[in-house]
Amino acid sequence: MNTSTETLVTEFILLGFPELCHLQGLLFGSFLTIYLVTVLENLVVVVTVGASHQLHTPMYFFPANLSVLETLYTSVTVPKLLAALLAQARTISFSGCLTQLFLFLSLGSSECFLLATMACDRYLAICRPLHHPATMAWRCCLCLAFSAWLGGFLASFVSMALISRLRFCVPNVLNHFFCDISPLLQLSCSDTTAIEILDFVAALAVLATSLLVTTVSYARILATVLRVPGWAGRRKAFSTCTSHLVVVATFYTTTIFMYARPHAATSFDLNKLVSVVYSVVTPLLNPVVYCLRNRDIREALAKLLQAPGPS
Template identity: 85%
Template sequence: MSNSNDTLVTEFILLGFPELCHLQGLLFGIFLTIYVVTVLENMVIIGTIGASQQLHTPMYFFLANLSVLETVYTTVTVPKLLAGLVTGVRAISFSGCLTQLFLFLSLGSSECFLLATMACDRYLAICRPLHYPALMGQRPCLHLALSAWLGGFLASFVSTALISHLRFCGPNVLNHFFCDISPILQLSCSDTTAIETLDFVAALAVLATSLLVTTVSYAHILATVLRMPGRGGRRKAFSTCTSHLLVVVIFYTTTIFMYARPRAISSFSLNKLVSVVYSVVTPLLNPIIYCLRNRDIREALAKILQGPRPS
């Protein structure tokens, strides 16, 4: 992705958490546990939705997509972090770093679009129930999911391509536990002003667009729910939507803090903490918040575990 004549640095060193060097073993155990539990949670959700005919609906189709996305999302960064903690080898090649950066940004952008799509799905289900079956058929759902995935990858391509052509003269130590835009730009000996501006505009476009769609959808949902005559209907509608809203708040709060700013950040201590929240902790909590507390998924999982009843 880069011209060798323009790049003197051939690898980067991921600094990780030097301030916690005396706790490397504990950090390894914590991150390994979180990673394994996250992957298992999402695999259970994907398997349950795939095996249960009653869950073959648009809402659970998008939830399965979210589970796939977050499994890959955590796999992009956490295994490399674990390898560095256990072996002490934290080097990553220049091309490997750019690949990690591109995948991380793309999947994060795709999650923004997917959360907005899920908000639209809930809006149609609650506010337009008579039109919902026709509007959210199998083909429209597939197109919406593909658009969310492809949109995220397209949104991150230009920034990553431009970064690949920057010059890196040294030092090559990234003050982070994965390859992110701000610490990479800090090491470049080229003028990064244009890329910083482009990255800010791209991040703002992705976040603002998806957040606007999500906010408008839930504003309409709230207005519709408050007009429902019975408490039972209101309770069911709120129960369906509160989990999504909680996920949205956690995700957008951390990502807006990290990426919707016009300048590269010079101090990374707080940024690494926020990065741990949205890249490691949030994918762990999302399956619990979103799915495992969902009655339909729990009932479907219980049926799968019980097996077929003897005739």
């Protein structure tokens, strides 16, 4: 709890990457390229799945939802980072900071639930193929997707309601490139113990539940794949599962490191590096791993690109 001064603040200064100030041009170009590629990839997935009737199945419906989520997720933080790198626009209002934090935490929680839902869908499709069509009917898919989105926002609501009532005093320099919960709580001159405990419990509940479902689903998938006759079939299935698991493991490892700890983080330089992984790099990889490597997606995209325009 910071009690150095009682001068209340109404805006914050995002410190960003001061140790790399001599590389701001390179950082701006790198983050801008990653952001544009990420948005383009996810838009391609959404448009391709939406425009291709043969892709209107749970196997592509949930990844299309993930693409919409990833576009919003990365757009919450990266544009502000780019503005700071290009025009030194580092200030953010109190309400803007809380809005950014709420959207970031909510979309991150929704991604956890959505990844778990996708893992369950793949488990049913591979391990229970006869039950999959009836279980994953369209009404069920819509309910699961809606629950993943809504659950993410509900999981962050109470913590954000409590944070909005905190008092913040100078200095108002937030040692991060976006409004994340640990550096924000460090600036409060109110008692944040209850919020830290609540945030830890909420993050642990979201991450542990979704990670358990995802891990069990992929473990059963891999066990089923081992029984597939022929090395070629097993190799293809293993390749797909391995790529999924690498991305999922990266996302969960970094988010658990950041949020599933009982005390606010203090090594902010390391935290910023870890944050780049799950807020910038993972959204870049997800559409490639889950969709763009898929032959059906590529063929549907090729047909869309070859379709004649209106006369």
